[in-house]
Amino acid sequence: MTHKDEQPKYRSNLTVRKFSSRGRVSRIKSHITGRTYHVMSGLELSVFCMIEWATKISDLYMQVELDLTETLWIAEQLDIKHPVDQKTQKPVTATTDLIACIETNFGEDHFAIEVKPLEELNPLTKSGKRHLEKLEIRRRYWEARNIRFMIMTEKEISTDLVENVKHIRKYMHEGAKPPIRESLLVQAYSELTQSILENDESLAKVAENCDTKLALKHGSCLALAWYLIATRKWIVDIRQNIDTSKKLNFLLQPPLEF
16 A cells, blocks of 8 residues: 555544633634634644744644554554543544645645643653654654654744734735725835834834824724734744834835835
């Protein structure tokens, strides 16, 4: 059996409702795919946000089912117990948290990603050893398909990037409109950009002054700033906390015209 050209099977059977007792869960729509995903933990949400900001992601699958016959075979080869239903003790279909599809110069590539808290991966504990065994089944499964496998824990999370993306996500979706009416957009953009380049005042203060000068509703120019960051019209270091009480620094000088 060959797996090289096999595409990931997307079927999100795990839902927020089923896992409502597990803690922080949510439904979230991807600006990349337009699909709504069931995110099972705060850590998974953080990984999702990092993927959403990445520039070469072309598709995203979550809770991807693995072929049960094959994972049973892998478990047998590894001489470890396959995951089972706790009530019936019958083998259950394993899933992988995320499959990210990435556009490269050589075509589309895939990454299989498992999201786990670091504390669950301690090989010195019984539960940690068991988690690692189940992850090895998944790793072998994707390795057979020439799909790279990785485990992401809180160590791989860029906290500032995640918080920034959470703040600007509503402006990242295709068709998202600027928070200022079109007749004033060009003028507001020019005024806001020029003021940030020429002054050492905080982003909040510059935006407030822009609102006053253009007779806009309070908060309009600050919302415009978030929109410009989200759409990458302003290039800033998204990995650093964007604190509106401080001056905003550009990595590249933006054009003065919208």
